[in-house]
Amino acid sequence: MRSGGKGAGAGKAGGRGAGAGPGRGGRTPASAGPKGKRPSHDARRSARAATRPVREEAEIRTEPTRNPKPHHPAPRAAGPRKPAPKPSPKPAAPRKAPISDAPTRAEVKAETAQVLATGVQQLVVTADENEMRIDRFLESRFPQLSFSHIQRIVRKGELRVNGKRADSKDRLEEGQTVRIPPLKLEPNAERPRSAKADEDTIGFLRSITLYEDDDVMVLNKPAGLAVQGGSGTTRHVDQMLEVLTDKSGQKPRLVHRLDKDTAGCLVIAKSRFAAATLAKTFRSRSARKVYWALVAGVPRVRQGRISTYLAREEAYDGDQRMAVAKHGEDGAMHAVTYYAVVETAAQKLGWLSLKPVTGRTHQLRAHAAHIGHPIVGDPKYFNIQNWELPGGIQNKLHLLARRIVVPHPRGKGTIDVSAPLPPHMRQSWNLLGFEDERYDPIVDAPDA
Secondary structure, three states: OHHHHHHHHHOOOOOOOOOOOOOOOOOOOOOOOOOOOEOOOOHHHHHHHHHHHHHHHHHHHHHHHOOOOOOOOOOOOOOOOOOOOOOOOOEEEEOOOOOOOOOOOOHHHHOOOOOOOOOOOEEEHHHOOOOOEEHHOOOHOOOOHHHHHHHHHHHHOOOOOOOEEEEOOOOOOOOOEEEOOOOOOOOOOOOOHHHHHHHHHHHHHHHHHEEEOOOEEEEEEEEEEEOOOOOOOOOOHHHHHHHOOOOOOOEEOOOOOOOOOOOOEEEEEEEEEHHHHHHHHHHHOEEEEEEEEEEEOOOOOOOEEEEEEEEEEEEEOOEEEEEOOEEEEEEEEOEEEEEEEEEEEEEEEOOOOEEEEOOOOOOHHHHHHHHOOOOOOOOOOOOOOOOOOOOOOOOOOOOOEEEEEOOOOOOOOEEEEEOOOOHHHHHHHHHHHHOOOOOOOOHHOOOO
């Protein structure tokens, strides 16, 4: 009977190897019976059902390993799926060029303080260099240049401002172009700065400060310390002022100069405004300067005025000095100095108080020699033959920038500062019995 055959096959569905009787459409697996015999339809369905839970369990067990995050696929629409079009990127807005500030003076100096041996350079005058003399401009931009080298390129007409031939005493204006000829410079070997060295420099500057406020400093410059750098000069005031640069990058600035061997009052501007104002004060001769000097002999006229023209000349040894010149000579500049005898020592030495009206290079030293009473210890201008230095007096330049009187750049009254005698002059004053507290007759001399 058919029903019995199905029942017998169904009862053995759990065992795939059990032989099912010959039934309708049945297949026998190759491992279960004679070749060509197939199990019944119910047996095959039961076998698939028995194995399905095992396969689904394996898929669940391995799913976290393939992808730890649950995946929820979106229902697929009929037909081939087209990729969603990517949104086209919006065109970036054009970037505005940053507004760059003008280069700082330090950046300009760093750029131009390289060896220029191959061609001509065009330099633009910055705001800080406005109204600066051309020779000072070159000294500032190229500290390695000697003074004689600067004068030589000016004399030859190689230096031009806006295409025109320039003179060393001409003053520059912001925005002008200065043509610099090919130069062969000695590169500056900059030493690495240390915090300890900076602290020592700051301490030294504080120790020689006679006056200071937010805009102005007045230093008591020692004899032998250069104000600016030059050939072979590695330590000078201008370099020391670097350690006082403030957070905004402003460095204190020199507004006038003293010779290396001259001691005394040196005015420093702490801001750009003060520098510009004080520069105009010195150019307009509104600053009153008093110097003390020890000279050979005693002038016959106790108070007088020295008025000459001075021009630079080159000595036989290649050194530079100022000499009395005639009006109209090349490079000749008018120079005026008032003097007064304060005290004397046996007509052999005289204490002079000097008041320069103009501010020429080496003016006081050249004028003292011109009237026959050169300053003691002056290696350039002492021209008395067979003159012996009195015992106990050091052979150093006896010249002191004793006093400076200038209007405050912000209108806060007047700055009036005096410097003490340097050690070598103090020794001479004590030896000669001079009293530095005596009344100074030069204070009543004219200012022009």
